[in-house]
Structures are given as C-alpha cells and as structure tokens.
Amino acid sequence: AGNPGNDTAAQLATLRLASQMGAALFRIALAEPGAETEVTIGGRTLRYPAERGEEASAGIWQTAVAFALITGVREDLAPLVLTGPTVAHPDGSAFTAYREALHAYLKGTEPEAAAQRALQEAEKAKHWGFTMPPAVLLSQLVEGDEESFNLALADTLEAHRAYYQVADRADDPNASVNLDVLALTCHARRRGWAIRVDSPYLPQGLLRAAEPF
Template sequence: MSELSRAVAFALITGVREDLAPPVLTGPTFARPDGSAFTEYRKALHAYLKGAEPEAAAPRALQEAEQAKDWGFAMPPAVLLSQLVEGDEESFNLALADALEAHRAYYEVSDREDDPDVSVKLDVLALACHARRRGWAIRVESPYLPQDLLRAAEPF
C-alpha cells in the first residue's frame, strides 16, 4: 500500500476532513504508477472523493480487480467502492462481507498468515467507516472489521 493510499485510508477511518484534503487535492497521479491491480481502484476512489464522475471510473476499477483475482494477488475493494458510488446500502453490505471473506482467504495461503496486514484490510475498513458516516448501517461483523472503529464513525 502506498503512503498516499494509507493516508487516504486513515483519513476515511478517522473522519478527519483536514487529513483527507491533501491526498484528494494531489490525487493518485501524484504517486508513481505502480502497475498494480490497485491503480484503477485508486483513481476511482479519488474520483468518488472529489465528486468527479466516479461512475465512469468505477467500471475500470472493477475490471482491473478481476484481473488481480486471476493473477492471484490481493484484490482492491473495487466492488465495495462501486456500491458506494451507486448509493446501494444493501449491496454494499453484501460486498463488504465478500471483501472480508476474500481478505481472509488470501491470507490463509502459504506463509501470508505472518504478514502484518493480515489482521485488517485498511481499504475495506476505510470504506466501511465512510459508509457509516454517510448514515449507512453496517450489518457485517468480522474479526477483520474492528467494531469499535466502526462505532466511532458517527454519521455526519
């Protein structure tokens, strides 16, 4: 996860708008393209946060995420983001459950269980906290989704 992506995730988790403004203003093009399956997801998330036609960016992120799945890489939460873009709370909760299951399954393989990212998927947690701040009910419970952080994400 790039430093810029980590900054965006932490800002969405904490809900501190002043922390979100700099990464949104600089955007994903500020960071060097890394050729990962997260490139289009980052662009779509930026478009969503900036309010700049996320409906056009989300399908590209979904397509790239499918490729990551085929390659065996950890997938970006593009489906989860697409449900935020569409404003579909019910589908968001279904996609949240799927994203957490995919995270669990990814880290069950080989020696990944010792990876420091195993306990929580920051991108997923960030989107869940953001959705809760939008006033959405998060009905998914998982050890990978810290409930205390979700409860702290008070709706605006």
C-alpha cells in the same frame, strides 16, 4: 487494531497520528518545490522543504486516504483529494484503476466511469496471486446502494480471510485488518449506512467511533 481487547481510544490515537502523517506528506507535495511547508503532527508544528519524491507515491497516497477515512478527519483528507495518487509520479501498477476511482469518488467527478474501470481491472486480476483493493465495495458507495454494500462487504472479508489462510500469509501484518476495507466501511457509516456485517476484521470500537455526520 485486529487484536481483541485492545483499547479503542489508544487505537484511534495511533490511527489519527498516522492520518496526520499522511496528510502532512501530501501537504508538502502540494507546495511549490523548495518552499518551506509547515505541518502539524501529534501536536507539534514542523517545517519541511517541499518536494515531490518517492514518499508521495501512489501506494502511500492510498494508505494515507485509508487512515483519513478511518479517522474521519476532513482536514487530513483535503490534501489527498487535492493531490491525487499521481502528484509525484505516474502509477502504472495493478492498483491504478482503483486509485483513480477512489480519487474520482472523493472529488465527486465522474466516479461511475472510474469505478467501472476499477471493477474491470479487479476481474482481470482474479488469478494473479495477490489481493486487489476493494473495487466492488467502492462501486457500491458510488452507486449509493447500502444493501449491496453489505453483501459485498461480507464477500470481501471472506476473500480476505481465505487469502491469508494460505502458507505463511497468516503472519503477514496485513492479515488482521484490511485497511482499505475498514476505511470504506467507516466512511459508509459516516454516510449514515447501517453496517450489518459482524467480523473480527472490522474492529467494532472503530466502527462505533465512525459516527454519521
């Protein structure tokens, strides 16, 4: 998605397929274990025995939410809101507070307190040597502050660029696009917010496709 000249329609088709796969995984996790669950992926109806295994982990939940927010397909987001990041197992990672805050925001249940905890955890992790999810961006969505969101977006993308310039990180598949940042930005667009940051890390075709509801 980060390569210039790519076909936006082709990008969206791939992203929608990924979004359907993530939603299907958590629909399966929602069902009574052992029951047969019917899901649709890429136009195909498939049936799977319901289970809550490692595939429905908190990390996969976060990625699935990102794809659902980028594509804006509400039916893909629904099972992710219903399950949450710990439907299969406790989280216990450095990203736990962010995932809890994201889930609280999507549910609309006391997101302010959860977002504050995510900010505190992100502050503690500044020198841990890895990138944290965009807690500041999420907090601005929670607060409904469009101007601060744009300021935080510019800072977040600059931090992303700086991180992936070090050593061999430029070859990492995550270097070209931060899915969590792109997801929150597409969601902000659908809220009707103007995105004033122009960056190669924000594919313009995908942003234009994120039309306000």
